[in-house]
Structures are given as structure tokens and as C-alpha cells.
Amino acid sequence: MSKRSYVSVARAEAAAEKKERVIHAATRFLREADGITAFSLEAIAKAADVTRLTVYNQFGSRRGLLEAVFDDIARRGQLLRLNGAMAEADPSKGLDLLISIFCEFWNGDPAVARLHDAMVIDQEFAEALLQRNERRRRMIGDLVARIAGERTTVAAKRDAVDLIFALTSCGMFRMLSGARSVEDVCAIITDAARAAVIRISSASPAPG
Numbered sequence: 001m002s003k004r005s006y007v008s009v010a011r012a013e014a015a016a017e018k019k020e021r022v023i024h025a026a027t028r029f030l031r032e033a034d035g036i037t038a039f040s041l042e043a044i045a046k047a048a049d050v051t052r053l054t055v056y057n058q059f060g061s062r063r064g065l066l067e068a069v070f071d072d073i074a075r076r077g078q079l080l081r082l083n084g085a086m087a088e089a090d091p092s093k094g095l096d097l098l099i100s101i102f103c104e105f106w107n108g109d110p111a112v113a114r115l116h117d118a119m120v121i122d123q124e125f126a127e128a129l130l131q132r133n134e135r136r137r138r139m140i141g142d143l144v145a146r147i148a149g150e151r152t153t154v155a156a157k158r159d160a161v162d163l164i165f166a167l168t169s170c171g172m173f174r175m176l177s178g179a180r181s182v183e184d185v186c187a188i189i190t191d192a193a194r195a196a197v198i199r200i201s202s203a204s205p206a207p208g
């Protein structure tokens with residue numbers, strides 16, 4: 001390896017290490033009681049022991065850093081398993097798996113709950129999270145469409161998607177948890193989602 005190549009590799013490794021430090025520092029902010037209000041490029045740069053310019057160069061903006069943090073939390077929360085749920089040959093089993101994955105995710109990193117709390121006080125957090133949540137709605141929509149086929153109306157499918165979207169939200173999970181185990185909460189949500197699917201299946205066929 002030439003000296004120039006070695007320097008390039010070393011710089012890339014150093015940049016990756018700094019990026020990881022910044023993401024970890026930002027995530028720590030989200031786990032703290034007052035971390036949301038203090039979430040800024042300057043504060044996180046200081047916590048990660050890098051310059052603000054370094055954070056800006058790595059992420060471009062506060063929103064860019066937020067997206068990187070969300071991606072890291074999703075990766076650690078194993079949301080990539082959702083690909084398996086969507087690829088399930090039986091869409092009903094896929095929906096059950098999606099619900100299980102999100103129950104485990106909502107119960108995982110406390111930063112997830114704090115992020116949703118932040119939607120009330122921070123517009124940028126709200127916009128980023130709403131965009132992420134819409135991905136969940138689209139996945140539910142795809143599974144519901146596969147389950148229902150052409151048997152039901154567009155309105156009936158939309159109602160089922162909206163209901164299951166609400167059932168699988170972080171807010172619903174937190175409302176049902178507490179004295180209940182994750183497994184019990186997941187069972188309640190799964191039963192309710194299945195009931196919504198049965199309602200679609202038993203509805204009058206869409207006019208041909």
C-alpha cells in the first residue's frame with residue numbers, strides 16, 4: 001500500500017470513528033430528561049469532543065444528525081427484520097411478525113419513547129418522526145392489501161390500515177404497557193389487528 005493510500009485509509013477510519021462518537025453522544029442526549037431541549041450541533045459536538053464544523057461536515061444539519069441517530073436506533077433495534085415480515089408468503093403471518101417487531105422495538109431503547117415525546121415541543125423532531133412512521137403505515141398497507149385482495153372496498157382497507165397503524169404505534173404500546181409484559185401487550189395488539197383483518201375479510205365484496 002502506498003503512503004498516500006495509507007493516509008487516505010487512516011483519515012477515513014478517523015472520520016468514521018468521529019461519526020460514531022457523535023451519533024452515540026446524540027443518542028445519549030435523547031435518553032436524558034432534558035436532552036431534547038438541549039439537542040443542538042454545538043452541544044453534541046462538545047459531548048463527542050469534536051468541533052461543530054466536524055458535526056456539520058458529517059451530517060450537514062441538525063435534521064441530518066437526527067436521521068443518522070434514527071438509523072442507528074433502528075439498526076440496534078433490529079428493524080431490518082421488517083424485510084422478513086414483508087417477504088412472508090402469508091401476509092397474515094407477516095402482519096403478526098411486524099407487530100411483534102415493533103412491540104420489541106418500542107420496549108427497547110428509552111430514546112425511542114423520548115423521541116416521540118419530543119414531537120410535542122420540537123417541530124423538527126415531529127417532522128422526522130412522522131416521516132418514519134409513514135413507512136410503517138405503508139408496510140401495513142401493503143400487507144392489508146395482500147390479505148384483503150380484491151374482496152373489499154378501498155374505504156374498508158383504508159379503515160383497517162388506519163386502525164392497525166394506531167395499534168402498532170409507540171403511544172399505544174406505552175398506554176398498554178406498565179403492569180403488562182411485552183408479550184401480553186403484543187398479544188393484545190395482535191388480537192385487535194387480527195379482528196380488523198377479519199372485519200375486512202367478512203365485508204361485502206367490492207363492486208365489480
